[in-house]
Amino acid sequence: MSVPRLDLKAELNSRLRAQVIKAVQEGRLTVQRAAESLGKSPRQVYRLLAAARRSESTSLPHGNQGREPINKIPTEFWNEVIRLTRNHYPVVNDQQLHRLLREQHNLTVGRESLRKQLRAAGIPANRKRAGKARKQRKRR
Numbered sequence: 001m002s003v004p005r006l007d008l009k010a011e012l013n014s015r016l017r018a019q020v021i022k023a024v025q026e027g028r029l030t031v032q033r034a035a036e037s038l039g040k041s042p043r044q045v046y047r048l049l050a051a052a053r054r055s056e057s058t059s060l061p062h063g064n065q066g067r068e069p070i071n072k073i074p075t076e077f078w079n080e081v082i083r084l085t086r087n088h089y090p091v092v093n094d095q096q097l098h099r100l101l102r103e104q105h106n107l108t109v110g111r112e113s114l115r116k117q118l119r120a121a122g123i124p125a126n127r128k129r130a131g132k133a134r135k136q137r138k139r140r
Contacts, residue, residue, distance in 0.1 A: 010062070017060055021045075021052050073109065081107060081114070082121045093126045094118065 020037055023029035024045065031049075035042045051060055084105065089097055094115050101107040101114075119125075 010065075014061055017048065018052075021048050021060065024049060025052065073113070077107075077109075078117050081109065081117065082123070085118065085123055091126055093128075 017038060020029065020034045024031060024034045029037075031042050031045050035045045038045065040048075048060060081101065084101070085092075085097060089100060092100065095111065097118075098109070098111045098114055101109065115125075
């Protein structure tokens with residue numbers, strides 16, 4: 001099982017943050033140096049120190065870790081869009097589908113988000129390929 005790259009980066013950032021805060025608590029590092037190494041202001045380092053004292057844990061995860069984004073579009077909405085696409089608009093391309101959903105069904109969604117969800121659901125892009133620009137001449 002492979003670990004997603006974003007999770008690995010977050011894990012490394014969390015470990016670095018914990019190591020730096022621990023060094024500050026032990027007096028091996030100043031708040032100013034810790035701020036520089038973490039890319040934060042001294043005020044934020046003081047805030048992290050206070051959080052470390054409160055939690056008494058070895059790591060300091062981000063406060064939003066494990067929560068869904070506030071602006072995430074609900075799964076029921078995407079299920080409805082995919083149902084409409086499969087049942088009513090099987091031969092429509094992504095841009096036309098985006099326009100039809102907005103005009104006919106009053107469903108507003110970003111075109112790129114729509115494209116990503118359709119591909120994830122296994123609905124391929126309906127593209128009309130341009131024909132050949134010229135006739136090939138007969139070979140001897």
